[in-house]
Amino acid sequence: MTPPRLTPVAERAVLVEFGTVVDAAVHAAVLALDRALGADPVPGQVEVVPAMVNLLVVFDPLVTDHAAVRAALASRLADLVPEAGQGAVHEVPVCYDGAFGRDLAAVAAQAGCSVEAVIAAHLAGEYHVAMYGFAPGYAYLTGVPEPIRLPRKPAPVRGVPAGSVIIAAGQCLVTTLTMPTGWWVIGRSPTPILTGDPARPFLFAVGDRVRFRRVGVDALAGTQSGALPAPGGA
């Protein structure tokens, strides 16, 4: 891995880039620096935003500046110890039945296997919460098994309901909003990522691990959102 590149962003941030392509070692370094800054913030630190290959350190320009933050980051980077597998493990239920898994047949056709094999592959995956992005609670999970990795659809499909389990390339996520998406919709989860619990508003922390567990349609009845449309609806 090349030495990290530190780039100033406007008057209030430094972008720390550990690489340019997504890679496990690069992401481990991102998480290690994220942990280090969480435990021991640099003076003036406002927030730290981890992503796939880089992390943004936002600071208050009224109390510090890029040079001071860069110097503080350099000392954190010198002591950095990437450690794997520290995150919590979550089990997330998924229903693949009927219209909840509306794209399963298309994924199976492109992967050259049966729908059941797609489901088995998805369930066999060991997923990591790599980052949140896009919108509140959109946790990008890496670890989709190779046989069911597909590029996203040529055009987004509108109105994909909140709670959808969607995949594209090596990534999987459980949506929190009803939105257009070009990812493949393979199931629905009754587990809200936005928990509604003020003490722990987001189900996952970046760095956590996730396994999916198959459930039937019954598991989606009476979920706390109460807004999940019936299969075939929406």
Next chain:
Amino acid sequence: MPRAVLRVLEAGPHCSLQDAGRAGMMRFGVPVSGPMDRVAMALAHHALGNPPGAAVAEVSLGGIVLQLEEGRLSVAVAGGGFMVEAGGRRLGSWSVVTLQEGDRLAVRRGPWGAWCCIAFAGVLQAEAWLGHVATHALSGLGGGALTAGRRLVIEDARLLPEAAIPCPVWARAPGDPVALVLGPQERFFGADRIEVLLGAPFRLSDAYDRMGVRLRGPSLAPDGALAIPSEPVLRGAVQVAGDGVATVLMADHQTTGGYPKIATLVGSELDGFAQLRPHAVVRFRAVTPEQAVAMVRLRAAALARRLGRA
């Protein structure tokens, strides 16, 4: 304690409740949100003696009409050059006005500006998410959109003398040209495109909401960077899609993006920039990160003097 109740009679798109916003949550996909023009909100609250981060009604170019159904209440209207009608009187924005029961308060687009905020002398009752009323447009989380029929309850309603709120000249518009810092991905853009960014006039398009505004102008197409890994972005980022069209990200921006960012507006330009309307012409100039820090410190000092905190 006195209570006042307002009803929304009409509201254009993008009118919502806002407060100082929820900083520190971008790692969960949550942008800060908050008012498009933070200076206007600060001055409106100051005029009423409110805490600086209290909740306000933010009004878009679509305008809003409220009616006081119950009680008496003073409000401060600040931001842009909007037309204000209160209890049949015609005023401009940048006013403290008192409403009597039955009075209407209309805030409509005026000679300049794109966003106006209404602060209330009292405590607006609204739903908070993650501790803040600021509405995130895409999800509706927070206090929510302002739509016809909605009631706004203000507890501890107070009355203040009617007065004009001085509008600092620097709160009217961004710098001309608007200052930005190049990067963080200017390496995907050849010198020719940096020259275009810093030389050519651009126009704000109609594709403008609280998430961002698309610009019209010459193409800034990046060199084969269509698939950079998604990375964190800030309010004010100028991201360029593969077709060469630039978008300036605003208060409700996505927290990450996979398009390269050619530049990021300096923080002290964001409030003035937000007051530009679709079709306004902008030019940009590059400053160093050090100059950008100096600019925001000067702006913060100027605002602190206005707020009597210097």
